[in-house]
Amino acid sequence: MTPDRDLTVGQLAERSGVSVSALHFYERQGLITSSRTPGNQRRYRRDTLRRVALIRIAQRVGIPLARVAQALAELPDNRVPTRADWERLSRGWQDDLDARIHHLRLLRDSFADCVGCGCLSIDRCLLANADDVLGALGAGPHRLAPYGSGRQAAGGGS
Secondary structure, three states, rough: OOOOOOOOOHHHHHOOOOOOHHHHHHOOOOOOOOEEOOOOOOEEEOOHHHHHHHHHHHOOOOOHHHHHHHHHOOOOOOOOHHHHHHHHHHOHHHHHHHHHHHHHHHHHHHHHHHHHHHHOOOOOOOOOOOOOOOHHHHHOOOOOOOOOHHHHOOOOOO
C-alpha cells in the first residue's frame, strides 16, 4: 500500500457511509482487510470502497454475509478487481436473487388472503402452509393451538 493513497478507517467510513464499528465488524468477518501503520493504525486500499459497497448491496437484498465472504474470497488479492471480476461475482448470486424475487412476489400476492383468512391452514395459504398439510386436520389454527378440538398437531407430541 502507498500511505498517501490508502484510507484511514474514518475516511473509509465517511466515503462509504458505513460506521467505523461496522467496518471493524466486516474486517473481523474477513470481508475486508487492512494493513497497519508503524503506529498500529488501520489503512485500507482504495478498492476497499467497492468491497464495502458490494457488502451493503448484498445485505440490502438479503444475501447472507457468509455468502458475501465466499464471493469476496474469489476476488484477487494481488491486484484491484476488474469489472470482469465484479461481474463474475454478481452472476454467482443470480439464482439466489431470482428465488428471492419469486418468494417476495408470492408474499405480496398472497399476504392479504393469508392474514385475512385467520386459520393459517386453508388450501390456498402459500405463506404459512404452502402444501396445506394442516388442512387434513380440519378447520382451526392448528399451529397456534396445537391441541385444539381434541386433535393432535402435525409433528406434535404423543
